[in-house]
Amino acid sequence: MEMVRRLKIRNSLGLHARAAAKIVELADRYESELFLKKDGRQVDGSNILSILTLACPKGTDMEVRIIGEDSEQFMTELDALFQGKFGENK
């Protein structure tokens, strides 16, 4: 199964190392594959360096694609992570 959604970066620091690490951590827990896309460039969401190279500041809208059995649950959690500003208070 494949799910595609657009998610917004809401924390003030943008998609920096700590936030990227949280995405990778989540990706490691799911069977499904995760891809993040910004400005036409798509990267593997289980690779911290690739995520960082997207260089997403606050306000970035990114296309998130999850492919696999547990993609729905994965997407729900990922959405919550983005919504919750990656656990940061700003």
Next chain:
Amino acid sequence: MNEDAVAGEKSLKGIAVYPGIVIGKAQLVDRSKVKIQYQYLVNTEHLNGEVGRFEEALRVVEKEIASLKNGMAEKVNDLSFILDSHLMILKDNMLRDSTIRAIRDEKINAEWALKKSLEKIRKVFEQIDDEYISNRISDVENVTERILRTLSGKAQQSLSEIDRRVIVVAHDLSPADTTELNLGRVMGFITDVGGRTSHTAIVAQALEIPAIVGLESATDVVADGDLLIVDGSTGVVVVNPDDRAIIYYQEKKLQLEDYRSSIARQSHLPALTPDGQRITVMANIEFLEEVTAVRNYGGEGIGLYRTEFLYLRSKGFPEEEDLFEDYREIAELMAPESVNIRTLDIGGDKFVSELEITKEMNPALGLRAIRFCLKRPEIFKTQLRAILRASVHGHIRLIFPMISGLQELLDAKDILEQVKMDLDRDHIPYNEKMEVGIMVEIPSAVVMAGVLARHVDFFSIGTNDLIQYSLAIDRVNEHVAHMYQPFDPALIRMIGRVVTAGRSEGIRVTLCGEMAGDPLCVPILLGLGLDALSMNARSMPLIKKIVRAMPMSQARDDLKEIMGLYTVHEVQQYLFERIGGMFPELREKGYL
């Protein structure tokens, strides 16, 4: 036998920042030091072996990082995050797959292939506009270096040192480096750059580890695994000494330790001059863990609690609750003695990545300390709230750093009032009578001390910065560090001016900074009439000992003489004769 005779050819001289002698193996902390070999591999069998070797190295490094993480106290959560991200980098396609591909496609050895992957990643990161993200390349370098070290067999070697303890040899140690080091294994520090008050020096003193800075060429001369003698009393490092030198220094080490414990045994006695003048001796600390040393060495409170550490070790800003717990604990541990908490003095050489401060040409003159806090009041308020809340748990005083004039002081006090009102509104208790003071460490504040004194409860003279700003000396620049002098006639007069201003307004004047712990400075500071001296904990026993032997009347006479001397050299010579005459053993043991 004298020292020149044993020093031999390979010896270096630098600035001694913590006395004591250690003999041990060198560990270079220069991350670019692993020399790699470039090799083409001809047959496929070798290529498979090479891929296997690379994967094995990844496993070893993974274990290494994981065990680092497990061995860490819970408190350093943020460090644990860094290690987590290193584990992720280790598994990253850009590093792992691309290295394996390069080994196979280009038929090259693992080290070379890994280096190529790093360069590829570096190119990608260099193009990223966001400076914070592009700087993350340093994490990739760190991981790559670990892998290279494992591939070259160096990691094993450096861990199997005598006692598993080493002497760290580095070009310079940043605050971040020192939090990453396994300090339990460090028996000494030597660095190429730095002065008496550089971060390395402060850490070495806090941990009571012999250290020498400003050696200029230590990382060139010393190789990983060399046997070193570090004499933190004279600033001499002997590289690969012969047996004679080792015996000589072992003997010297024993004598020094005997002497130190004889002084320490009297450290609980008050600093009372023979003619009955009492001076308070307090400690400057950076870590909560130092409180034990402060107690053991007879400290009468914490004269300066540097609060940067909690900010440095976390990537974001610490939570109010974490700050509060830290301040409460230290206040309770020291009660009824006072704890003087200096608010955030970040900036300058204590740069923090997450603060996102753009690179400044001249950080010491830039956005730091109170200037930074006034610009980011939400960060400032969090800290003030934590301090105020902790103030009911012991005897806490507040110090604003880097005040350059009245307006800044009024602005800072204004924010403090706002925080108090917030606490009132939330019905959170705090000590309404908490005393507020300022660091006098900028020449303009010295000039205006008479006015500033009307608005504060006490002055704390910060000599480290005051010397830097008055004499225009960058204390970490090895070319001018020798001019960074507490004996400068101008500085002595400036301190005198602040004491006089404090007296006429009836407020206390304390001096903190390395000068307070310098045995040679005791006559000056007693003579000028300071109320308290705050220094590194380990200096307290000796300073107390000197005060107990020095009548106030004599200190005043000395000061009069010194005011008639107009060069650093003359002042230093006078004090050297005076203190050296009173305590010849100090001269012999390298304390002066």
